[in-house]
Amino acid sequence: MTEPDQAQPIIGLEIHVQLKTEAKLFCACAVRSDAPPNSCVCPVCLGHPGALPVLNCRAFELAVLTGLALNCTIARRCKWDRKNYFYPDLPKNYQISQYDLPLAHTGNFELASGGQMKQIRIRRAHLEEDAGKSLHDAPGRTLVDLNRAGTPLLEIVTEPDITSADEAYAFCIELQRLVSYLGVSEGNMQKGQMRFEPNVNVAVTEDGKEYRTPIVEIKNLNSFRAVRDAIAYEIQRQTAAWRRDHGYQLGRCPNENRGWNDEEGVTEFQRQKEAEQDYRYFPDPDLAMIELPDSLFDRLRASLPELPIARQERFVTKHGIDPVDAATIINHRPTTDLFEEVIRAGGEPGIVAKQFVNVWLRLANDRHSAVTDLGVGAGRMAELAGITADGTINKTAVDRLAELLLDRRERPLALATELGLLQEHDRETTVRWVEEVFASNNRAVEDALTNPKKTKAAVGFLHGQVMQTSGGKADPRLVAELVERKLAELRSNR
Amino acid sequence: MTGLSTIYELAAAFRAKQRSAEDITRDCLDRIEAAEPSVHAFVSCDRAAALAHASQLDAARRRGEKIGPLAGVPVAIKDNICTTVGATTCGSQMLEGYQSVYNAHVVDRLEAAGAIVIGKTNLDAFAMGSSTETSHHPTTRNPWDKTCVAGGSSGGSAAAVAAREVPGALGSDTGGSIRQPASYCGVVGLKPTYGRVSRFGLVAFASSLDQIGPIATNVRDVALLLNVIAGQDKCDSTSADGAVPDFESCLERPLQGLRIGISDEYFCEGLHAEVDRAVRAALELYQAEGTELVPIELPHMKYAVACYYIVAPAEASSNLARYDGVHYGYRAAKPEDIVDLYSSSRGEGFCPEVKRRIMLGTYVLSSGYYEQYYLKAMKVRTLIKEDFDNAFRRVDVIASPVAPTTAFRIGEKLDDPLAMYLTDVYTVSANLAGICAISIPCGFDKCGLPIGLQLMGPAFGEEILLAAAHQYQLRTDHHTKLPGCGD
Ligand SMILES: [Zn+2]
Numbered sequence: 001m002t003e004p005d006q007a008q009p010i011i012g013l014e015i016h017v018q019l020k021t022e023a024k025l026f027c028a029c030a031v032r033s034d035a036p037p038n039s040c041v042c043p044v045c046l047g048h049p050g051a052l053p054v055l056n057c058r059a060f061e062l063a064v065l066t067g068l069a070l071n072c073t074i075a076r077r078c079k080w081d082r083k084n085y086f087y088p089d090l091p092k093n094y095q096i097s098q099y100d101l102p103l104a105h106t107g108n109f110e111l112a113s114g115g116q117m118k119q120i121r122i123r124r125a126h127l128e129e130d131a132g133k134s135l136h137d138a139p140g141r142t143l144v145d146l147n148r149a150g151t152p153l154l155e156i157v158t159e160p161d162i163t164s165a166d167e168a169y170a171f172c173i174e175l176q177r178l179v180s181y182l183g184v185s186e187g188n189m190q191k192g193q194m195r196f197e198p199n200v201n202v203a204v205t206e207d208g209k210e211y212r213t214p215i216v217e218i219k220n221l222n223s224f225r226a227v228r229d230a231i232a233y234e235i236q237r238q239t240a241a242w243r244r245d246h247g248y249q250l251g252r253c254p255n256e257n258r259g260w261n262d263e264e265g266v267t268e269f270q271r272q273k274e275a276e277q278d279y280r281y282f283p284d285p286d287l288a289m290i291e292l293p294d295s296l297f298d299r300l301r302a303s304l305p306e307l308p309i310a311r312q313e314r315f316v317t318k319h320g321i322d323p324v325d326a327a328t329i330i331n332h333r334p335t336t337d338l339f340e341e342v343i344r345a346g347g348e349p350g351i352v353a354k355q356f357v358n359v360w361l362r363l364a365n366d367r368h369s370a371v372t373d374l375g376v377g378a379g380r381m382a383e384l385a386g387i388t389a390d391g392t393i394n395k396t397a398v399d400r401l402a403e404l405l406l407d408r409r410e411r412p413l414a415l416a417t418e419l420g421l422l423q424e425h426d427r428e429t430t431v432r433w434v435e436e437v438f439a440s441n442n443r444a445v446e447d448a449l450t451n452p453k454k455t456k457a458a459v460g461f462l463h464g465q466v467m468q469t470s471g472g473k474a475d476p477r478l479v480a481e482l483v484e485r486k487l488a489e490l491r492s493n494r
Numbered sequence: 495m496t497g498l499s500t501i502y503e504l505a506a507a508f509r510a511k512q513r514s515a516e517d518i519t520r521d522c523l524d525r526i527e528a529a530e531p532s533v534h535a536f537v538s539c540d541r542a543a544a545l546a547h548a549s550q551l552d553a554a555r556r557r558g559e560k561i562g563p564l565a566g567v568p569v570a571i572k573d574n575i576c577t578t579v580g581a582t583t584c585g586s587q588m589l590e591g592y593q594s595v596y597n598a599h600v601v602d603r604l605e606a607a608g609a610i611v612i613g614k615t616n617l618d619a620f621a622m623g624s625s626t627e628t629s630h631h632p633t634t635r636n637p638w639d640k641t642c643v644a645g646g647s648s649g650g651s652a653a654a655v656a657a658r659e660v661p662g663a664l665g666s667d668t669g670g671s672i673r674q675p676a677s678y679c680g681v682v683g684l685k686p687t688y689g690r691v692s693r694f695g696l697v698a699f700a701s702s703l704d705q706i707g708p709i710a711t712n713v714r715d716v717a718l719l720l721n722v723i724a725g726q727d728k729c730d731s732t733s734a735d736g737a738v739p740d741f742e743s744c745l746e747r748p749l750q751g752l753r754i755g756i757s758d759e760y761f762c763e764g765l766h767a768e769v770d771r772a773v774r775a776a777l778e779l780y781q782a783e784g785t786e787l788v789p790i791e792l793p794h795m796k797y798a799v800a801c802y803y804i805v806a807p808a809e810a811s812s813n814l815a816r817y818d819g820v821h822y823g824y825r826a827a828k829p830e831d832i833v834d835l836y837s838s839s840r841g842e843g844f845c846p847e848v849k850r851r852i853m854l855g856t857y858v859l860s861s862g863y864y865e866q867y868y869l870k871a872m873k874v875r876t877l878i879k880e881d882f883d884n885a886f887r888r889v890d891v892i893a894s895p896v897a898p899t900t901a902f903r904i905g906e907k908l909d910d911p912l913a914m915y916l917t918d919v920y921t922v923s924a925n926l927a928g929i930c931a932i933s934i935p936c937g938f939d940k941c942g943l944p945i946g947l948q949l950m951g952p953a954f955g956e957e958i959l960l961a962a963a964h965q966y967q968l969r970t971d972h973h974t975k976l977p978g979c980g981d
Binding site: 043046047048049050051052053054055082084086088091092093094142144278280281282285286287288 | 575576582584589592594595596598693694695696697698700701702728729730731732808809811812815816818820821822832836856859860861864868
């Protein structure tokens with residue numbers, strides 16, 4: 001017996017990624033999101049009469065690199081097409097894009113989903129120019145800012161291999177990590193550098209027969225959360241619509257575009273796909289066919305770095321690093337490169353990983369910068385890990401020392417010595433600190449000895465006091481041993 | 495008034511300090527002033543700017559500075575080529591008063607060579623037409639008979655040169671727009687090979703066919719202008735790289751041994767008897783001078799006009815989409831909404847001929863018709879190009895009439911677009927194939943209207959083409975005849 005009403009979501013994604021180039025796709029204007037309106041413009045991106053596009057080869061290279069990372073077949077010859085439609089922020093009233101010969105096609109992207117690896121097939125990836133921005137600042141008035149017009153975009157289209165909202169969410173995050181890792185895009189969501197358009201429908205099985213709902217394209221999502229929530233909403237909406245009326249089926253009802261209302265948490269109808277305009281694509285006569293020479297292709301392929309997912313896997317299996325730490329470090333490529341340098345410089349991988357996550361990343365975040373910009377360097381980071389590993393300094397000292405290393409040029413060991421942060425292993429000295437703390441904290445001692453409810457907290461307090469009295473130098477294990485011993489001694493004397 | 499000197503003579507006179515740029519320019523401006531009321535070749539002419547430029551050149555010469563090859567030579571520019579001085583109207587209401595913020599590449603090159611841009615010349619709106627009658631400005635008159643058209647779309651440039659208002663001008667040729675008016679006006683017009691001259695700053699009509707070229711009274715002057723405007727421009731991806739030869743020094747190449755291809759496709763029904771006779775006489779002269787006349791076949795020529803009127807409007811429909819009333823140019827008053835702003839601005843700003851071609855182009859690119867029309871036309875275009883490739887394996891140049899008739903009367907074909915389109919029947923194939931072609935005067939009909947001979951050369955074969963044309967002019971005097979003065 002088949003389970004009735006089993007709903008299987010079918011999800012494909014279209015993602016626009018803004019490529020990280022100095023100049024726009026077809027002119028020399030700077031790509032800047034912070035410039036005053038209409039200040040990064042020229043006759044080409046303004047669509048002035050007589051102006052002609054010239055390809056920014058860097059954008060093409062970044063696009064090819066991404067295609068390679070997505071395991072795509074790279075077209076050795078591709079062309080430019082015009083997509084014709086009227087819109088006030090599209091100055092030429094056509095967009096230069098790639099229609100039937102995208103620069104990359106037929107790839108796949110590996111994703112960790114539900115605890116296992118999954119392949120999402122990539123249908124195609126092509127380059128196109130972005131439009132400007134329309135600002136509807138007052139009723140009946142629209143202002144147009146063309147700074148963004150002509151910015152290079154890579155449009156990536158997946159096959160409908162994604163089967164849940166969470167999986168789509170994971171895909172988008174992984175893709176963002178990939179593009180920032182490759183250095184092809186900053187992938188900054190706030191700046192609209194990644195925009196998502198999921199295609200969603202549902203296959204419902206009833207009495208052994210499969211029914212599919214019409215395909216809905218959710219337009220222009222610009223956060224991971226919106227992708228997940230909009231898809232989840234759409235799955236539930238389509239399933240419910242089908243349950244209410246089995247006539248709600250692909251082929252019987254029109255496919256449609258819907259928009260995501262973030263405040264209400266619902267998708268809203270925009271238009272039916274059947275009414276979709278005819279873009280009258282044709283090859284752009286202003287731009288020659290692009291031939292990708294072997295030399296460039298080989299150079300790009302050779303420059304492809306180890307991808308984050310593979311690198312993470314290697315950190316776990318080869319270096320024995322905690323998978324959560326590995327995933328945190330891998331997010332930023334320069335940080336990951338530095339991490340590997342620290343290991344090569346002799347840092348014990350497990351300790352280095354912990355210090356990256358708990359110390360260096362924290363310090364970098366506090367300063368709104370990257371670990372690579374802290375100015376500490378691989379050699380000193382490795383040394384810090386080393387003197388931590390052999391017990392020369394303790395954890396309290398690590399935090400203090402790390403912060404001091406940002407502003408000073410000394411080696412960690414020398415600095416720790418200078419500041420008296422070396423761990424004190426001497427038993428006599430530690431006993432003196434313990435005696436001192438017990439003598440001046442009668443109340444806590446009393447609690448530790450007599451009040452079972454407070455014993456644990458009191459012991460912890462005494463331990464902390466000893467560490468403090470030692471100026472952070474005491475060996476925590478020795479302190480724990482001596483505090484226990486002192487309490488046992490007092491207990492037996494009663 | 496005596497005949498204005500040639501570009502060659504003027505440049506030499508300036509260089510030899512026999513004439514000042516200001517004197518030359520003043521002479522030129524006076525001629526324009528005298529001729530314009532009856533010719534209407536110009537749409538704008540900035541007297542003060544031209545004289546100011548001229549006196550700068552004179553000052554530079556006084557200081558002993560290095561002067562360019564065209565120093566002191568006044569040149570007119572077709573008004574679909576962008577200039578920062580004066581408006582660039584494209585002969586349309588849509589761009590009435592439109593001020594370009596940059597100079598076309600060819601204008602920069604001319605000015606760097608010392609040429610003085612004297613004014614902008616009339617054309618059919620957006621270069622769509624064969625008579626300048628679709629222009630928003632008054633129709634240009636043929637200096638040989640002012641009841642006749644000057645041809646088009648570069649009618650203003652051809653008439654200005656024919657009336658000796660300027661020694662040289664630039665036009666643009668998408669389907670014959672330099673050669674046909676040059677023929678009608680009895681001057682020399684060259685459509686260079688596609689990619690020979692940068693299109694940057696040429697307001698696009700059909701990007702894969704458009705090419706800027708020179709118009710002058712003689713082949714040597716055309717070569718001098720081409721020397722300055724030819725060559726790669728990094729702002730035009732379709733401009734060709736590779737060395738540009740000196741087109742003047744190649745002119746002396748002898749006719750002996752030259753092979754001229756003749757195709758029946760160019761001497762068929764519709765060709766006027768007097769044109770046929772004049773062109774054949776020119777071919778006899780070539781033969782007598784030691785060239786070999788070789789019969790060739792261009793089997794797909796008969797589809798050229800049909801092919802052209804699919805490809806050109808298709809590209810135009812997209813190229814002209816930017817004129818929407820939003821960013822610049824004509825904007826309709828009080829639009830109700832954005833769609834009304836688009837449709838009213840375009841409806842009012844474009845003339846019927848432009849709208850006809852936009853609709854035609856939109857139709858052939860539409861889903862469901864694309865394969866049937868546009869794609870098929872592109873295949874035919876490839877076949878036409880192959881026809882020429884095959885022919886140029888056997889011959890050096892191909893000769894034909896420029897147009898089936900001499901200049902027609904103003905208004906005669908205005909209501910018959912198809913008849914108007916057929917005036918391009920011999921010229922469009924050179925644009926479709928991307929090859930170079932020149933129009934030179936080869937006689938007059940019984941009404942005294944000039945007849946043009948077309949010579950076509952292979953891609954980047956301007957040297958042979960210009961030499962063949964120049965050698966003809968050394969042996970004939972058609973190009974030295976002047977249209978009658980006054981009316
Ligand atoms: Zn720009």
